[in-house]
Amino acid sequence: MTDLSELQRWMSDALTRRRAVERDPAQVAAARARFTGNERVAPEAQLETYREQFWLRHTGALLEDFEALAHVIEQQAWERLVEEYLAAHPPSSFTLRDLGARLPEFVRSASWLPHHSLSADLAATEWAYVEVFDAVDSAPLDPSTLAQIPEHAWERARLLVAPSVRLLELDFPAPALRRQIRLGEDPELPARGEAHLVVVYRGSDRNLRHERLDRAEFVLLSGLARGQALLRATEAVIALGPEAEARVESELGSWFGHFAARGWLTGVELA
Amino acid sequence: MTRSRLGLPDLGVGAGLRVPHYRDILQRQPAVDFFEVISENFMLAGGKPRYHLEQIAERYPLVQHGVSLGIGSPEEPAREYLTALRDLADRIKSPWVSDHFCWCRAGGTELHDLLPLPYTPEAIERVVTRAKRIQDFLGRPLALENTSSYLTYRESSMPEWEFISEVAERADIGLMFDVNNVYVSAYNHDFDPYEFVRNVPHERIVQIHLAGHTNLGRYLLDTHSGPALDIVLDLYRETIELAGPVSTLIEWDEDIPPLEELLAEVERARAVRDGALAARARRSALGLDASAVPARPERYRIVREQDTRRASPGWKQGGPREGVAHEERS
Ligand SMILES: [Fe+2]
Numbered sequence: 001m002t003d004l005s006e007l008q009r010w011m012s013d014a015l016t017r018r019r020a021v022e023r024d025p026a027q028v029a030a031a032r033a034r035f036t037g038n039e040r041v042a043p044e045a046q047l048e049t050y051r052e053q054f055w056l057r058h059t060g061a062l063l064e065d066f067e068a069l070a071h072v073i074e075q076q077a078w079e080r081l082v083e084e085y086l087a088a089h090p091p092s093s094f095t096l097r098d099l100g101a102r103l104p105e106f107v108r109s110a111s112w113l114p115h116h117s118l119s120a121d122l123a124a125t126e127w128a129y130v131e132v133f134d135a136v137d138s139a140p141l142d143p144s145t146l147a148q149i150p151e152h153a154w155e156r157a158r159l160l161v162a163p164s165v166r167l168l169e170l171d172f173p174a175p176a177l178r179r180q181i182r183l184g185e186d187p188e189l190p191a192r193g194e195a196h197l198v199v200v201y202r203g204s205d206r207n208l209r210h211e212r213l214d215r216a217e218f219v220l221l222s223g224l225a226r227g228q229a230l231l232r233a234t235e236a237v238i239a240l241g242p243e244a245e246a247r248v249e250s251e252l253g254s255w256f257g258h259f260a261a262r263g264w265l266t267g268v269e270l271a
Numbered sequence: 272m273t274r275s276r277l278g279l280p281d282l283g284v285g286a287g288l289r290v291p292h293y294r295d296i297l298q299r300q301p302a303v304d305f306f307e308v309i310s311e312n313f314m315l316a317g318g319k320p321r322y323h324l325e326q327i328a329e330r331y332p333l334v335q336h337g338v339s340l341g342i343g344s345p346e347e348p349a350r351e352y353l354t355a356l357r358d359l360a361d362r363i364k365s366p367w368v369s370d371h372f373c374w375c376r377a378g379g380t381e382l383h384d385l386l387p388l389p390y391t392p393e394a395i396e397r398v399v400t401r402a403k404r405i406q407d408f409l410g411r412p413l414a415l416e417n418t419s420s421y422l423t424y425r426e427s428s429m430p431e432w433e434f435i436s437e438v439a440e441r442a443d444i445g446l447m448f449d450v451n452n453v454y455v456s457a458y459n460h461d462f463d464p465y466e467f468v469r470n471v472p473h474e475r476i477v478q479i480h481l482a483g484h485t486n487l488g489r490y491l492l493d494t495h496s497g498p499a500l501d502i503v504l505d506l507y508r509e510t511i512e513l514a515g516p517v518s519t520l521i522e523w524d525e526d527i528p529p530l531e532e533l534l535a536e537v538e539r540a541r542a543v544r545d546g547a548l549a550a551r552a553r554r555s556a557l558g559l560d561a562s563a564v565p566a567r568p569e570r571y572r573i574v575r576e577q578d579t580r581r582a583s584p585g586w587k588q589g590g591p592r593e594g595v596a597h598e599e600r601s
Contacts, residue, residue, distance in 0.1 A: 004393050005345035005377070007426075011386070012377035036423045038461060040489040046422035049490070050384060056585040057383055064596040090380040094339040094352050095311050096592060129595045137317030164318070182598070206319045208598055 021048040061096040068178040069122040125174040128166035128200045135164040141265040155231040156271035164202040175210035216244045273474045282518035284541045290593045295530040310337035314355040320593045335365035341375030343388040369414040369447040389424035390434040402442035414445035414477045419455035419493030432470045445477035450507045455491045473514040482522040488577035496525035502571035511547035512564040
């Protein structure tokens with residue numbers, strides 16, 4: 001390795017440390033060996049300026065993307081969470097957009113967090129919004145296309161789900177809570193209820209929305225999103241029980257119409 | 272002889288495109304000569320960022336300025352990053368692409384900062400080799416920007432202006448000349464900002480940045496907050512007298528003001544630019560070398576006193592990201 005690369009690797013390690021440079025005698029000595037400082041700013045303080053910025057910038061970016069989570073777990077737990085997260089997953093993408101990609105999974109395993117299940121739901125929800133925000137654009141499926149699918153092709157056809165759709169199976173109404181907190185409210189934390197099945201999506205005006213689905217709709221749309229052919233996705237709904245089976249008979253067409261009208265579908269692939 | 276601005280067009284005086292101004296810009300279409308966009312904010316798949324960019328690109332010339340190239344890092348910039356950068360430049364027809372003389376990653380960690388390089392022959396070699404390759408790959412001129420810095424390496428064996436000049440000449444690239452950064456670094460590292468301005472290859476300056484900063488007393492932080500200082504505008508005047516008409520851009524990223532105020536700053540720069548170009552034309556009419564700008568007896572001096580404004584928590588490049596943070600509040 002060149003001298004320059006060695007210096008940079010040392011600096012990268014120094015900048016990502018949690019402790020202030022001045023509080024670590026070995027780092028102070030190392031900084032003095034590498035930087036000149038001046039009459040006003042000591043060499044270790046020169047390095048510290050950049051180290052402090054590293055933390056401000058990255059915790060700031062995470063706070064932007066996970067504002068509701070930070071609000072719910074409160075300052076102390078939030079600070080510990082982001083410090084441990086950044087230590088475990090140092091930023092590895094050129095854009096801060098990707099910084100929180102692994103936070104939902106990290107929160108799920110951080111069982112020490114206050115309101116742990118709610119926190120996990122919020123982290124998953126907030127990350128879904130980040131992904132939906134700038135997901136690939138796609139033209140919505142024209143509902144009349146559905147009517148044109150020939151009878152014999154239905155079973156094996158695939159309905160393509162738009163890239164700007166995320167499906168979340170939650171224990172708490174996290175999307176509504178997220179919205180209230182982002183609007184500056186301080187809502188009471190919801191109690192765990194029945195399963196909360198939600199689709200987060202980007203509307204045709206490019207604004208982000210969420211909508212609650214019932215179990216049958218959720219299973220159907222999830223199957224399509226996983227690339228299942230219509231027959232298989234429908235069978236999964238029927239497997240939910242006799243009531244769902246009856247609804248497939250009577251409501252399947254209106255479900256697809258609803259999915260298409262919302263812009264959740266983007267095309268049909270005939271096998 | 273190298274042609275002025277490397278033969279690139281003078282776009283006039285513009286402003287950095289920032290999220291809080293989108294709506295106003297699209298509705299009012301203010302008289303701004305061009306906008307600069309932060310590349311990384313638009314190297315995304317779709318949604319609002321892409322939509323807004325297309326809307327504004329239909330109405331204004333755009334230039335592209337990046338913050339993640341990290342040309343002096345131990346590792347080369349990733350091929351997929353460069354490809355996305357090139358795709359964006361093709362899409363918005365950016366006449367040149369700029370980034371910084373800096374490094375930003377090591378050992379797989381992205382630091383998201385513009386870290387200064389030691390001014391050494393080794394660093395020059397690395398940046399020259401890569402700058403040539405990247406410029407070829409992008410298929411359009413690359414310009415690199417002098418950064419604001421907060422530390423000085425024992426190893427450095429030359430002043431910053433010598434470093435950037437040698438890289439620019441040897442790699443045959445442009446300079447994005449940030450006059451506020453010259454001043455911030457001069458304050459922080461005790462050199463004469465006018466010496467910096469006079470000692471770079473002026474014909475390679477393809478764009479200029481102007482901005483405000485925050486004075487913490489012991490050092491300045493390049494926050495891109497507030498209007499440019501008078502001394503910075505005087506350095507700008509001198510740069511224009513030396514370099515001629517160069518596309519000039521106002522960067523404002525912290526405490527972003529209403530569009531009105533940003534436009535006033537654009538006009539303030541335009542007045543200085545017009546004055547400097549008139550002075551340059553007078554000298555040339557008298558048969559004097561237009562580039563021989565006499566030093567003014569009364570130069571501005573660096574004044575070391577702290578802002579009474581609240582100290583800003585940090586520096587940002589390109590203002591807030593366009594992201595979900597703005598969704599509910601827009
Ligand atoms: Fe700049």
